[in-house]
Amino acid sequence: MALENGDKAKDESSPVAAVAAAMMKDWTLFMLRLACFLATASATIVMALNKEKKTLVVATIGTSPVTATLTAKFQYDPAFVFFVVANGLASLHNLLMIALDIFKHKLSDKGLCLLIVALAAAGDGAATFMAELGKNGNSHARWNKICDKFGTYCERGEGALIASFIGLILLLVITVLSILKLHSKPKLTTTHTSSVIP
Amino acid sequence: MALENGDKAKDESSPVAAVAAAMMKDWTLFMLRLACFLATASATIVMALNKEKKTLVVATIGTSPVTATLTAKFQYDPAFVFFVVANGLASLHNLLMIALDIFKHKLSDKGLCLLIVALAAAGDGAATFMAELGKNGNSHARWNKICDKFGTYCERGEGALIASFIGLILLLVITVLSILKLHSKPKLTTTHTSSVIP
Numbered sequence: 001m002a003l004e005n006g007d008k009a010k011d012e013s014s015p016v017a018a019v020a021a022a023m024m025k026d027w028t029l030f031m032l033r034l035a036c037f038l039a040t041a042s043a044t045i046v047m048a049l050n051k052e053k054k055t056l057v058v059a060t061i062g063t064s065p066v067t068a069t070l071t072a073k074f075q076y077d078p079a080f081v082f083f084v085v086a087n088g089l090a091s092l093h094n095l096l097m098i099a100l101d102i103f104k105h106k107l108s109d110k111g112l113c114l115l116i117v118a119l120a121a122a123g124d125g126a127a128t129f130m131a132e133l134g135k136n137g138n139s140h141a142r143w144n145k146i147c148d149k150f151g152t153y154c155e156r157g158e159g160a161l162i163a164s165f166i167g168l169i170l171l172l173v174i175t176v177l178s179i180l181k182l183h184s185k186p187k188l189t190t191t192h193t194s195s196v197i198p
Numbered sequence: 199m200a201l202e203n204g205d206k207a208k209d210e211s212s213p214v215a216a217v218a219a220a221m222m223k224d225w226t227l228f229m230l231r232l233a234c235f236l237a238t239a240s241a242t243i244v245m246a247l248n249k250e251k252k253t254l255v256v257a258t259i260g261t262s263p264v265t266a267t268l269t270a271k272f273q274y275d276p277a278f279v280f281f282v283v284a285n286g287l288a289s290l291h292n293l294l295m296i297a298l299d300i301f302k303h304k305l306s307d308k309g310l311c312l313l314i315v316a317l318a319a320a321g322d323g324a325a326t327f328m329a330e331l332g333k334n335g336n337s338h339a340r341w342n343k344i345c346d347k348f349g350t351y352c353e354r355g356e357g358a359l360i361a362s363f364i365g366l367i368l369l370l371v372i373t374v375l376s377i378l379k380l381h382s383k384p385k386l387t388t389t390h391t392s393s394v395i396p
Contacts, residue, residue: 072338073338076336076338076339077336077338077339078327078330079323079327079330082323082327111374114312114315114370114373114374114377115370117312117315117316117319118315118316118319118366118370119319121315121316121317121319121320121323122319122320122322122323122326123323124320124323125277125280125319125320125321125322125323125324126323126324126326126327128320128324129276129277129280129324129327129328130327130328130331132276132277133277133328133331133341134339138274138275140270140271140274140275141274141275141332141341141344142342143331143339143341143342144340144341146339168316172312172313172316175312176309176312179312179377179380182377182380
């Protein structure tokens with residue numbers, strides 16, 4: 001009889017603790033998703049609005065200078081366009097997951113989540129090395145640096161890259177936490193209680 | 199009594215089916231890992247050995263031509279160096295997982311696996327857009343294409359990229375399958391409570 005009471009007490013307390021722990025985990029995931037959305041969305045917006053015009057004196061005829069206006073835009077580089085698309089898709093994915101979370105819909109999206117991680121990482125890799133080329137140039141290929149002419153453009157690009165890397169790290173943490181949540185969830189729980197009273 | 203026999207039959211048959219299904223899954227994962235290792239290792243080796251020398255006539259003094267020897271190497275571009283490191287690490291990771299599988303060691307490496315996916319994707323993104331720049335150039339930044347001069351170098355680089363993308367896709371499939379395996383695995387499951395009161 002004492003055993004039965006103990007079991008009953010356990011049955012009553014453990015669901016409460018489990019629900020509390022699950023809520024805590026859900027809350028952490030929600031906040032991480034929000035931070036991740038903010039980071040990737042900032043990266044997308046900053047890079048998409050990145051543009052700088054520069055008027056340079058290219059020659060002087062007599063006393064009048066001949067000027068040329070050069071423009072640096074993210075659209076001019078396919079790597080930066082891919083960066084904007086990748087971070088934009090990561091933002092949309094996070095927004096969708098937040099919305100589903102608010103409306104209590106459950107979506108098991110491990111495959112999609114993994115694709116978004118790969119896409120964001122590819123975008124970051126492409127943009128980082130293109131930015132490095134813009135900053136330092138490549139003497140072997142005779143590609144000159146452009147950041148000496150377009151300082152503001154390069155600084156903004158750097159900001160977008162940093163935001164995007166923060167977003168990628170958060171995306172990785174969210175994915176690992178989601179997998180761990182999946183792992184810790186008890187799947188099939190069968191309780192056999194046989195009382196043999198002759 | 200009939201119920202007891204039914205349970206016994208079920209207990210005897212289901213572990214055999216479960217073991218067979220698990221072995222089939224393990225075998226598929228093993229083959230996928232092997233293919234992934236071969237793809238990423240090929241990408242690493244082809245890119246790491248990619249080098250082309252070209253002797254060009256830059257001027258003629260009298261009748262004797264003045265030549266210059268230009269060399270294209272993967273080491274000259276940080277994006278390609280990163281590509282080699284990323285694919286090399288992905289190969290090592292796959293090799294380690296294959297070895298652990300052969301020696302029947304279990305390692306739950308979901309976090310590491312995710313990092314490898316992100317690393318390989320970043321390497322592929324960086325190298326793809328750098329290769330695109332080498333092939334087409336960028337008129338806005340005044341970066342000339344180099345593939346018209348270094349055709350063989352560019353073709354080999356393309357081959358390495360294709361192998362690497364196959365490796366990345368296989369890596370994604372392996373990770374999704376591993377997560378699904380985790381999901382389908384029953385965790386803790388049976389609680390037998392028998393109270394025999396004579």
